[in-house]
Amino acid sequence: MSIYLLPLVFFVLRWFFSSLFCLPWSLFDPFLALVAMHAFFHGFEARRNIMFALFCGLVRDMTGLDTLGLYMLTYLATALAVA
Numbered sequence: 383m384s385i386y387l388l389p390l391v392f393f394v395l396r397w398f399f400s401s402l403f404c405l406p407w408s409l410f411d412p413f414l415a416l417v418a419m420h421a422f423f424h425g426f427e428a429r430r431n432i433m434f435a436l437f438c439g440l441v442r443d444m445t446g447l448d449t450l451g452l453y454m455l456t457y458l459a460t461a462l463a464v465a
Contacts, residue, residue: 385434388416389441413438417457421464428465435461 392412417438421431439454446453 385420386437389413389438392416393441393445413442413453414457414460417461418464421461425465431461431465432458 396412417435420434424430435457436454439451439457442453442457443450
């Protein structure tokens with residue numbers, strides 16, 4: 383499975399749980415968890431970590447109502463801090 387497919391799968395799961403079961407995801411951010419796990423296991427591949435963090439941030443920014451680029455910067459900082 384491609385690593386870039388996981389954020390899209392988590393987006394669908396997040397939508398499913400929040401709309402059908404009315405369960406809020408306010409305490410857990412699955413995209414941030416993906417970025418942290420990817421950066422932890424691929425610590426020496428800086429370019430791959432940066433691209434994955436930016437992709438996860440872009441998916442989160444495109445599906446939310448927050449400022450564009452906010453999650454991209456925070457996910458990038460998290461990936462660099464973990465790596």
